[in-house]
Amino acid sequence: MTDASAVSAADLFDPPAVRVQRRTASSIVAAVVSLAALGGIASMPLWATQGQIRDVVELCCYIAVAQMWNLLAGYAGIVSVGQQAFVGVAAYALFIMAQLWGLNPFVAVVLAMIAPVLLAIPTYGLLHRLDGPYFAIGTWVIAEVMRLATSVFGYVNAGAGMSLRVMASYSATERAVGVSILCALMLLVTVGGSYWLLRSRYGLALIALRDNPVAAASQGVAVGRLRFLIWVAAAAGTGLAGAIYFMAQLRITPPSAYDPNWANIAIFIVMVGGLGSLEGVIIGALIYFFADRWFGEYGATYLVVLGLLTLFMALFARGGIWGLICRRVDAPWFPTRRILVEDKR
Amino acid sequence: MQWLDGIVQGILLGGLYAQYALGMALMFGVMRIVNITHGDLMILLALTGISIASAFSLSPWSVLVALVALGAILGLLLQRLILNRVVGADPLPSLIATFGLSVALQNAMLQVWSADTRSLHAGGLAQASYQFGTLYVGVLPVIVLVTATALTGGLDATLRYTRFGRALRAASADVEAAALTGVDPKAAYAGATAVAVAILGFAAVFQSMRATVAPADGAFQLIYAFEAVIIGGMGSIWGAFFGAMVLGVSQSIGFRIDPGFGILAGHLVFLLILALRPQGLLGKD
Amino acid sequence: MSDTLLSTHGLVARYGDFQALYGIDFEIGHGEVVALIGANGAGKSTLLKSIMGLLRVAPDMVRLEGRPVGGHRPNRMVASGVAIVPEGRRLFAGMSVLDNLKVAIDHAAAPKGTPWTLERVYDLFPILRDKQAVPVQSLSGGQQQMVAIARALLNQPRLLLCDEISLGLAPKVVREIYQSIPSISSGGTAIVLVEQDVGLARSSSDRLYCMLEGRVSLTGVSAQISREAIGEAYFGGVHAVA
Numbered sequence: 027m028t029d030a031s032a033v034s035a036a037d038l039f040d041p042p043a044v045r046v047q048r049r050t051a052s053s054i055v056a057a058v059v060s061l062a063a064l065g066g067i068a069s070m071p072l073w074a075t076q077g078q079i080r081d082v083v084e085l086c087c088y089i090a091v092a093q094m095w096n097l098l099a100g101y102a103g104i105v106s107v108g109q110q111a112f113v114g115v116a117a118y119a120l121f122i123m124a125q126l127w128g129l130n131p132f133v134a135v136v137l138a139m140i141a142p143v144l145l146a147i148p149t150y151g152l153l154h155r156l157d158g159p160y161f162a163i164g165t166w167v168i169a170e171v172m173r174l175a176t177s178v179f180g181y182v183n184a185g186a187g188m189s190l191r192v193m194a195s196y197s198a199t200e201r202a203v204g205v206s207i208l209c210a211l212m213l214l215v216t217v218g219g220s221y222w223l224l225r226s227r228y229g230l231a232l233i234a235l236r237d238n239p240v241a242a243a244s245q246g247v248a249v250g251r252l253r254f255l256i257w258v259a260a261a262a263g264t265g266l267a268g269a270i271y272f273m274a275q276l277r278i279t280p281p282s283a284y285d286p287n288w289a290n291i292a293i294f295i296v297m298v299g300g301l302g303s304l305e306g307v308i309i310g311a312l313i314y315f316f317a318d319r320w321f322g323e324y325g326a327t328y329l330v331v332l333g334l335l336t337l338f339m340a341l342f343a344r345g346g347i348w349g350l351i352c353r354r355v356d357a358p359w360f361p362t363r364r365i366l367v368e369d370k371r
Numbered sequence: 372m373q374w375l376d377g378i379v380q381g382i383l384l385g386g387l388y389a390q391y392a393l394g395m396a397l398m399f400g401v402m403r404i405v406n407i408t409h410g411d412l413m414i415l416l417a418l419t420g421i422s423i424a425s426a427f428s429l430s431p432w433s434v435l436v437a438l439v440a441l442g443a444i445l446g447l448l449l450q451r452l453i454l455n456r457v458v459g460a461d462p463l464p465s466l467i468a469t470f471g472l473s474v475a476l477q478n479a480m481l482q483v484w485s486a487d488t489r490s491l492h493a494g495g496l497a498q499a500s501y502q503f504g505t506l507y508v509g510v511l512p513v514i515v516l517v518t519a520t521a522l523t524g525g526l527d528a529t530l531r532y533t534r535f536g537r538a539l540r541a542a543s544a545d546v547e548a549a550a551l552t553g554v555d556p557k558a559a560y561a562g563a564t565a566v567a568v569a570i571l572g573f574a575a576v577f578q579s580m581r582a583t584v585a586p587a588d589g590a591f592q593l594i595y596a597f598e599a600v601i602i603g604g605m606g607s608i609w610g611a612f613f614g615a616m617v618l619g620v621s622q623s624i625g626f627r628i629d630p631g632f633g634i635l636a637g638h639l640v641f642l643l644i645l646a647l648r649p650q651g652l653l654g655k656d
Numbered sequence: 657m658s659d660t661l662l663s664t665h666g667l668v669a670r671y672g673d674f675q676a677l678y679g680i681d682f683e684i685g686h687g688e689v690v691a692l693i694g695a696n697g698a699g700k701s702t703l704l705k706s707i708m709g710l711l712r713v714a715p716d717m718v719r720l721e722g723r724p725v726g727g728h729r730p731n732r733m734v735a736s737g738v739a740i741v742p743e744g745r746r747l748f749a750g751m752s753v754l755d756n757l758k759v760a761i762d763h764a765a766a767p768k769g770t771p772w773t774l775e776r777v778y779d780l781f782p783i784l785r786d787k788q789a790v791p792v793q794s795l796s797g798g799q800q801q802m803v804a805i806a807r808a809l810l811n812q813p814r815l816l817l818c819d820e821i822s823l824g825l826a827p828k829v830v831r832e833i834y835q836s837i838p839s840i841s842s843g844g845t846a847i848v849l850v851e852q853d854v855g856l857a858r859s860s861s862d863r864l865y866c867m868l869e870g871r872v873s874l875t876g877v878s879a880q881i882s883r884e885a886i887g888e889a890y891f892g893g894v895h896a897v898a
Contacts, residue, residue: 099463103461103463105462105463105466105467107407107466107470152642152645152646153645155645155649156601156645156649157403157462157605158403158461158462159399159403159404159405159462159465159466160399160405160597160601160605161462162405162462162466163405163407163593163594163597164597164601164645166590166594167594167597167598167638167641167642170594170634170638171635171638171639171642174631174634174635174638175635177631178629178631178632178635286590290474293467293470293471294471297467297471301463325478326478326479326481326482327478327482329474329475329477329478330474330475330478330479330482331475332474332475333471333472333473333474333475333476333477333478334471334472334475335471336467336468336470336471336474337453337467337468337469337471337472337475338471339467339471340457340463340464340467340468340471341453341456341457341464341468344464534758534762537751537755537758537759537762538759538762538763540748540750540751540755541748541751541756541759544748544749544750544751545746545747545748545749547710547730547742547746548742548746548747548748549748549759550729550730550731551708551710551730551734551739551740551742551746552734552739552759552760552763552807552808552811553731553734553735553739553759553760553762553763553764553765553811554731554759554763555729555731556731
């Protein structure tokens with residue numbers, strides 16, 4: 027483990043007896059639980075029913091999409107209400123590669139991440155000219171353009187949508203194994219990747235960016251470049267979730283692929299769970315998932331409550347539920363702070 | 372001829388879009404806030420108008436008066452209860468708060484009015500038209516355009532020449548300095564929001580007379596307003612007006628190329644202008 | 657002290673966790689000119705901000721003619737007759753000189769004594785009369801400072817707070833601006849001058865306060881305080897020789 031590394035900058039002087047410590051008791055427990063969960067997800071075909079697998083896949087996609095939104099809003103200071111653009115474009119890329127080009131669909135899911143990246147680069151180039159709140163609406167326009175363009179694009183069967191019939195050539199077990207492993211990989215890439223990023227050299231820059239972009243820029247953080255990289259990475263992660271989700275659905279249409287509800291879900295999960303923390307996303311995703319199961323039948327009324335809850339969180343509890351928990355107990359699951367500890371000699 | 376017709380119809384459509392865009396330009400100019408419920412509030416006003424018109428058999432013009440007044444009240448409430456708490460340099464709180472409210476509002480309207488499309492009965496006005504050679508121009512769309520022009524001119528003059536307008540411009544230039552000169556920022560913000568939503572009262576009546584409204588339509592109106600503002604140039608009232616014309620004409624021409632291409636053409640022109648002239652057609656620097 | 661216009665009592669102010677002022681007792685009488693000097697970061701601007709209600713303070717910490725006004729919002733302070741020429745001028749960019757001034761006229765306090773009119777401020781700074789239709793951002797620094805002072809005067813203040821009005825201006829322009837001080841105070845308006853230039857502060861004020869690290873380190877009648885005493889109060893005792 028390289029969690030604790032000695033401060034080495036002070037070689038010329040008497041080395042101070044401090045270490046940077048980043049591990050806590052709670053984080054060790056969380057790491058073990060996370061690894062177990064990943065293993066559990068990857069091995070679902072051994073223990074879960076078809077229905078349970080479908081549920082877990084859905085939950086994992088929510089977590090991934092929400093975490094990518096969290097990376098944007100919670101760290102890079104970018105608010106997007108058009109993440110469905112990346113969900114849809116990656117899902118369509120999967121359908122094109124697997125159904126029309128005959129690629130192995132499980133390989134195509136991974137390759138499909140190229141599409142959102144290709145979309146994200148020019149999108150950023152255009153939208154970064156817009157002031158903060160206008161950037162957000164701009165992302166929505168991009169998603170609408172993708173939906174409308176797909177609806178008139180004959181190659182992907184326009185508004186009628188496509189079916190992933192190639193999946194029929196695999197047995198139910200093969201499909202379950204493939205989807206489960208992909209899900210575990212997705213969480214590893216999106217949540218694990220975010221955690222890695224936040225603890226890396228870039229993490230400090232990102233946290234500085236979150237706290238004060240102007241000060242971060244004056245401290246030598248290349249704010250523009252960092253924002254761009256996060257934007258592209260978040261597009262790729264969001265796209266991966268979209269591809270896996272629609273692989274499990276087996277069917278895609280422009281309105282379902284570019285459904286604004288993806289943005290609703292991401293925003294709800296992050297705002298309720300806790301902006302700017304990995305723990306919050308997991309809490310928020312679980313809440314959303316079960317709320318959807320239990321109250322989804324109330325349809326519009328349920329969505330009214332969801333919307334008002336998001337509003338309430340934005341007004342009164344910006345740290346979300348995780349923020350409220352943190353005020354009481356200091357036990358991070360995924361610590362990104364650096365704690366200076368004095369060595370007892 | 373078909374193209375001339377496309378341009379004329381597009382400009383008339385732009386009259387409607389200008390009525391969505393003015394309020395957004397005003398609110399962004401003064402508070403740097405984008406209210407995501409902008410379109411939903413218009414739909415809420417329109418559906419309310421349609422309901423009261425049929426309940427009390429009111430004429431569209433009485434509905435207009437009622438909706439403008441109701442819009443002003445809704446704007447004040449929105450500012451008091453929500454926007455005052457989230458206005459600031461960070462765009463996230465205001466976006467998320469109004470985003471959440473938008474989801475709630477859309478679904479609440481779905482509960483009350485169901486997903487059906489509705490419209491306001493315009494009497495003989497709906498069919499009346501002027502004829503210029505082979506070109507037919509509807510009377511109602513012309514009224515909409517004239518109203519939009521009057522609203523734009525009125526708003527611009529208010530900002531230029533009145534005490535209220537000066538306070539708004541001062542607050543938008545430097546809100547702290549404005550407060551130090553005696554302007555009450557909260558009152559200025561409340562006034563701006565009230566005016567912005569009151570203008571939506573006009574848009575609501577005309578939208579429901581010209582076409583139809585349904586609870587989920589708000590998102591589209593928000594996007595059209597936004598595109599008009601950016602095309603025209605941020606912070607300019609007349610810019611929003613001309614941006615709305617450009618958007619209307621783009622959609623109208625696009626629609627004549629292929630009915631499925633109309634809305635998309637508007638978006639593409641928006642993206643093109645963002646690429647080539649990011650400060651907008653009337654924007655400076 | 658029936659003649660006191662505004663006073664602060666044990667005023668403390670903080671920016672987040674950082675405490676900037678530690679119990680300031682300050683007072684100014686009707687029509688008086690008081691200078692506020694001190695090194696950068698001593699807390700002069702913070703004191704003005706606290707008085708104007710830009711920073712949170714307890715009601716009793718600031719009194720205007722004996723009434724507690726601490727924490728009143730800035731626009732309320734303006735309405736009660738306290739105006740400020742803010743540091744860095746803070747004019748309304750994009751608006752003409754005249755419109756900048758009209759904002760103040762629109763939101764002026766009820767005048768006591770001869771009211772300030774456009775005519776009177778144009779007499780004070782004649783150049784502004786010619787420039788009234790010009791957007792403020794195209795004026796020179798000195799002209800902008802004149803607009804800022806004129807704007808504050810048109811708020812009809814009984815107390816005018818001037819935050820570093822000589823900063824960044826040529827000596828000739830500074831002189832021109834400071835020449836207006838006596839004609840402002842002769843109308844009964846009290847003035848607080850926050851000033852970096854100690855000599856200028858001393859010569860244009862009745863009394864002065866020197867601040868050091870968030871506290872008042874010296875106060876007295878301007879003409880009677882020695883340079884040495886000011887030097888010591890300005891830099892702190894240990895710095896007296898160096």
